[in-house]
Amino acid sequence: MADTIIEPGAEQTIETAALKSDRFRLEREADWIRLEDIVTKMEKGKAKRLSDEDVLALPTLYRTLLSSLSIARESSLDAGLIDYLEGLALRSYFLVYGTQTSLGRWLKEFFGGGWSRAIRDIKMDIWIALSVMIAGTLIGYLLVAGDSDWFYALVPGNFSDVRVPGASEAALRGTLFGADKQNGLGVFAAFLFSNNAQVAILAFALGFAFAIPSILLLIHNMALMGAMLWVFAQRGLTVEFVGWLSIHGTTELFAILLAGAAGIHVGRSIAFPGDKSHLTAASDAGKRAALVMAGVVIMLICAGLLEGFARQLINDTGIRYLVGASMLIFWLVYFFVFGRKRMEIGS
Known part of the structure; x- marks a missing residue:
């Protein structure tokens, strides 16, 4: 099988895209991790363990996540990153806008x-x-x-x-x-x-x-x-x-x-x-x-x-x-x- 030949210009483009994706992640990853931690606790019924700051920050973190997802899609960033953001956005949606109370x-x-x-x-x-x-x-x-x-x-x-x-x-x-x-x-x-x-x-x-x-x-x-x-x-x-x-x-x-x-x-x-x-x-x-x-x-x-x-x-x-x-x-x-x-x- 012949080796795939990557032209110098294409290799530079890939490196630039990867660097851009890494920079994008580093700038916003702290907010994503915090949001995911809040969502995970709420999904497990541990909402009482959340601090008041985390509860108040939930809507803001959710909106920030949607902004990041929009930028990631428009910039055609890493597909894995986009999938991660979409999944987190879906989980967060039900917690932000869903009914947060039991039937009783x-x-x-x-x-x-x-x-x-x-x-x-x-x-x-x-x-x-x-x-x-x-x-x-x-x-x-x-x-x-x-x-x-x-x-x-x-x-x-x-x-x-x-x-x-x-x-x-x-x-x-x-x-x-x-x-x-x-x-x-x-x-x-x-x-x-x-x-x-x-x-x-x-x-x-x-x-x-x-x-x-x-x-x-x-x-x-x-x-x-x-x-x-x-x-x-x-x-x-x-x-x-x-x-x-x-x-x-x-x-x-x-x-x-x-x-x-x-x-x-x-x-x-x-x-x-x-x-x-x-x-x-x-x-x-x-x-x-x-x-x-x-x-x-x-x-x-x-x-x-x-x-x-x-x-x-x-x-x-x-x-x-x-x-x-x-x-x-x-x-x-x-x-x-x-x-x-x-x-x-x-x-």
């Missing part, structure tokens, strides 16, 4: 004040959503009161058997009391839960369109409730119907309220970003609203359990109100008292 710690922070704090941050939007829901209920009630045909436009036909305008008091009362007579209204309750869960998700998801679809959705959903309320009110069963609904309704409707408020918060932040850019305002509002929605899912699960068990077992109107009021008080205290006290103690 996240849940502790979420239930310990994070959820309630996010809800207090959208207090204005909660009042807007509450006003919209009350208006929707009144609209449904007044529409059916003025023309009973509106009932069939608002309430799905497969749920309007005996619970229709003109039904007798005995027939309506029979749907509210007695486990053996509640099958019909139980189906309606299951429908309400399924429908409200969908409304909660959509009210939040459609908030990006300046909150208009979220508001319309809340109005339509509560108009259905208003229409059904009128049917029972005409036979003097308002107290009994509200008591039946309150067992799971105080939790379920509260969840709808928060979901609608979360959607309105996102839409309002996009429409009126204030001093922030539209993108920044939407991002901040989205993070806050997403935290609220995580709690809404939990509330809907609680409402489903109450609807599935408590409503079936309790036939006394007074006890129904007691259960519904207790759940409402629990949520109000948790959202607006419990979290606030923890925050004030910590500050």
Whole structure:
């Protein structure tokens, strides 16, 4: 085999490139080694052993590493060096921008004040959503009161058997009391839960369109409730119907309220970003609203359990109100008292 002949000019070019690569490494290697040491300790769960200086230096060292990697690629330096920098950059990325907490710690922070704090941050939007829901209920009630045909436009036909305008008091009362007579209204309750869960998700998801679809959705959903309320009110069963609904309704409707408020918060932040850019305002509002929605899912699960068990077992109107009021008080205290006290103690 013939020996490879390297021309003098090419040999000098290789030596220059090697020298350049060595110089580049020597100038920055100390920062790379320090960053790799920090990353390795954090990956092994030894973050507590890091000094405050190392923790504070992590973002700066990461940005310096990215700068070195960019220069190395543009200068076509040693391939091995580039591979090393790319690997270290990938490991550092997850530590700088990834979630640095365990599931248990996240849940502790979420239930310990994070959820309630996010809800207090959208207090204005909660009042807007509450006003919209009350208006929707009144609209449904007044529409059916003025023309009973509106009932069939608002309430799905497969749920309007005996619970229709003109039904007798005995027939309506029979749907509210007695486990053996509640099958019909139980189906309606299951429908309400399924429908409200969908409304909660959509009210939040459609908030990006300046909150208009979220508001319309809340109005339509509560108009259905208003229409059904009128049917029972005409036979003097308002107290009994509200008591039946309150067992799971105080939790379920509260969840709808928060979901609608979360959607309105996102839409309002996009429409009126204030001093922030539209993108920044939407991002901040989205993070806050997403935290609220995580709690809404939990509330809907609680409402489903109450609807599935408590409503079936309790036939006394007074006890129904007691259960519904207790759940409402629990949520109000948790959202607006419990979290606030923890925050004030910590500050």
